[in-house]
């Protein structure tokens with residue numbers, strides 16, 4: 156079972172949208188997927204058409220009042236959801252009376268190790284709160300979701316620093332990857348920014364980029380993943396590509412565990428094979444000089 160936490164302390168950068176549709180694409184590829192909504196805003200829950208009722212939610216699981224099995228519901232698209240509601244905010248207060256409150260999700264997920272292949276954690280925008288700490292403690296990969304807008308590079312550098320600090324504090328060995336979202340290829344700024352991000356965060360950036368698509372907003376409003384609303388739109392294509400890249404990366408990592416030196420070459424060749432890096436370099440080279448200041452690479 157792989158556990159992936161979608162994080163960024165910046166609000167509105169596309170974490171929930173990515174979590175919901177990534178989960179749906181992984182499910183469409185035959186993976187058994189659970190999405191856990193760790194945000195009291197409950198946007199992932201709403202985006203999957205689930206409305207609060209008297210049934211237990213993640214709050215009860217975290218407080219030890221309900222088993223995972225009782226709280227998990229089915230989501231449209233052939234996967235499972237551990238829902239949230241605004242009541243989840245109560246966990247911050249309850250946590251003050253608990254020993255190791257940041258470990259309760261890890262303990263709960265240990266009971267479903269064999270039931271799911273992938274667990275996707277949708278984090279709230281506050282990365283140092285106890286809910287996000289639960290996600291970071293439970294995950295093996297933190298996926299930093301970065302909107303390709305103004306100050307994205309600076310924000311990503313700061314976010315990576317915070318993740319490093321939390322990794323040390325939690326003493327938990329997750330890897331970090333980055334996903335660019337809300338990408339508008341028509342604007343020169345976004346193209347150059349994406350190129351700069353690839354240059355700066357070479358090994359961490361995923362090759363797949365999620366483009367802006369009104370279909371994603373429509374799907375969320377309808378309470379279904381975008382693949383159900385329009386399986387042939389560009390957003391569906393992007394999330395399918397993301398799931399494919401993710402599963403290939405997993406295979407590569409598995410391979411590395413057997414032969415450590417082989418992995419970086421394998422990842423590099425898979426990035427080069429896709430051709431996207433070359434495209435980005437071309438776009439960057441053909442455009443006017445960039446007027447934004449980007450921090451230098453280390």
Ligand SMILES: Nc1ncnc2c1ncn2[C@@H]1O[C@H](COP(=O)(O)OP(=O)(O)OP(=O)(O)O)[C@@H](O)[C@H]1O
Nearest residue numbers: 165166167168169170171172280337366367368372
């Ligand atoms: N690729 C995209 N194309 C178009 N709209 C998008 C895209 N990704 C996200 N959005 C829209 O942007 C808004 C914010 O997205 P989302 O809720 O996924 O961000 P978030 O990071 O989860 O926010 P929060 O930090 O509040 O949890 C939503 O209205 C969503 O529909």
Ligand SMILES: [Mg+2]
Nearest residue numbers: 170171194198
């Ligand atoms: Mg969200």
